[in-house]
Amino acid sequence: MRVFVTGATGFIGTAVVKELLAAGHQVNGLARSEEKAAALTAAGVGVVRGALDDLDVLKRAAADADGVIHLAFIHDFVDLAAAGRTDKLAIETMGGALAGSGRPLVVTSGIAHLPSGRIATEADAPDPASAATHRSPSEVATLALAAHGVRSMLVRLSPSVHGDGDHGFVPMLIGIARQKGASAYVGDGSNRWPAVHRLDAATLFRLALERGAAGRRYHGVADQGVPFRDIAAAIGHGLNVPSIGQSPEQAVTQFGWLARFVGTDCPASSTLTQQELGWQPAHPGLIADLEFGRYFET
Secondary structure, eight states: OEEEEETTTSHHHHHHHHHHHHTTOEEEEEESSHHHHHHHHHTTOEEEEOOTTOHHHHHHHHHTOSEEEEOOOOOOTTOHHHHHHHHHHHHHHHHHHHTTTTOEEEEEEESTTSOSSSOBOTTOOOOTTOTTGGGHHHHHHHHHGGGGTOEEEEEEEOSEEESTTOOSHHHHHHHHHHHHTSEEEETTSOOEEEEEEHHHHHHHHHHHHHHOOTTEEEEEOSEEEEEHHHHHHHHHHHHTOOEEEEOHHHHHHHHGGGHHHHTOOOOBOOHHHHHHHOOOOOSOOHHHHHHTSGGGOO
């Protein structure tokens, strides 16, 4: 299968590309710079020069592919709403190029915008009150494409996709704890975060591309819900700093803009995903990964 991948040079994208190549697929990746293009070429991947807002480029690349995996996202935390609009338009453009073909379009979303306080499942729609509502329009656009002859589906990733090269939430938390001299959690820290290893996530994207059904939501969840106090404790241990509970007001001072996510209780299940796609997470969980110590190397 000829697969067009956006975000192919990213933390998750590089693992997805390796997974696809190992399974015998041909891959073309979107590259917005000479450096990214060179990295794709070195990995044995065809280069499509452009960015996420180059809609003509996206349209042509999708039309020429047997399937698309959309991983790229503009992580502009100052204006996530604008990033969400760019994402939605990119999805609609690539989906339009695939319309009527039955070809797969696998779109990345997140667990954190689902209803909180209970175990979310693949059947759940986004919560309008979530702190991550910028992802919701993209979910709606993706699922709507199923009615237009696109085998469109979502892969919702855990807040922590961990492993070598991680530059997401956990490294941010480590950086804050190192700077503040303490690893904090909110309240009693019983709120839960799901997690998945990047290599398990890569396998899930491949399986969704090959076997996923139109209109489905799949969950990239291995650890169903790690209590945040356990994450904070592992970070504290790795840095040799205390792990402390804080009030929501104190957490704003500690974490800044990240405070609204730190206190989120968003456990999630991947039972239906595992049953339907035969996906079986096999790599270390989040706490085990933190105990390896690589996250604390400077």
